[in-house]
Amino acid sequence: MNRLSTARRALILEHLVEGCSVRATARLERVSPVTVLKLLADAGEAAADFHHEAVRGVPSAYIECDELWAPLYAKAKNVDAAKAAPPHAGSVWTWTALDTVSKLIVSWQCGGRDMVTGQAFMDDLRLRVKGRPQITTDGWQKYPEIIEEAFGAEVDYAMLLKQYDSRERYVGAQRFAVAGNPDMARCSTSLVERHNLTMRTQLRRYTREASGHSKKWEKHLQALAFWFTYYNWVRPHQTLRGSTPAHAAGLAPRRYKMGELMRVLKL
16 A cells, blocks of 8 residues: 555545445556555545544534435345345445535434434534534434434424325425424425435445445445545535535635545545
């Protein structure tokens, strides 16, 4: 790894965050897949530490939360028949909290779609925002409980429940004020769902009906940690006039380039 220049390593990481698989990246840059995975592991671990320390005190007024599914090693229905399936094989859910003003991913968590992961996710979100945010979620029945546990009375919370017809076509949504005094005109999950589409487009591990999904839990977390940091600090956002969510949220003085981010992460 030390033989690769900073510019070469930056290119490898840029391939990964723009939708290339590990093996495709290795072919494009004429390196070993092991080299790509080693660089991703270093970048992911550094990015996770950086996000933990840098994303604090976010002045967030409106937050949308959602969960995104992906297979790990194999789809849940195929795990029993799979050979040497690891402990986390099957469905993995990525929980994300997006600030609707800056488009910043304030918090994220991987695990099941269950109380344990949900509570860890919401507790982490509470640590990163200041003031009294308004949170909007989908209709998962455990959300009110985990939000109350994390925020107590210091939150305005609304739930959006989508409705579908017998052919699974979207026909509308109901909005409910659950806690506090939420602005129902801002009760939406469209921005965080649009972000989920960006993840499916630019993270090969989330592409449906393909073979680029994660095979190992640790590699999945490392890839996500670096991608979220890239999204917050490097990737220009069209609605922010080419700026980045971190800059819009006041966490960065400007939009970082990949090489600058690598220096910050000490890669």
